[in-house]
Amino acid sequence: xxxxxxxxxxxxxxxxxxxxxxxxxxxxxxxxxxxxxxxxxxxxxxx
Numbered sequence: 001x002x003x004x005x006x007x008x009x010x011x012x013x014x015x016x017x018x019x020x021x022x023x024x025x026x027x028x029x030x031x032x033x034x035x036x037x038x039x040x041x042x043x044x045x046x047x
Contacts, residue, residue: 018040 017026
């Protein structure tokens, strides 16, 4: 028998902004200019 999944609760943006760590990240992003691109390491492993 198929078990029904419980309905997913939507994540509200205000709840995310209230989270201390996410609030710091959002503030950091807000200070960056629109053309900003963080330098991230590329693919380290090649298979």
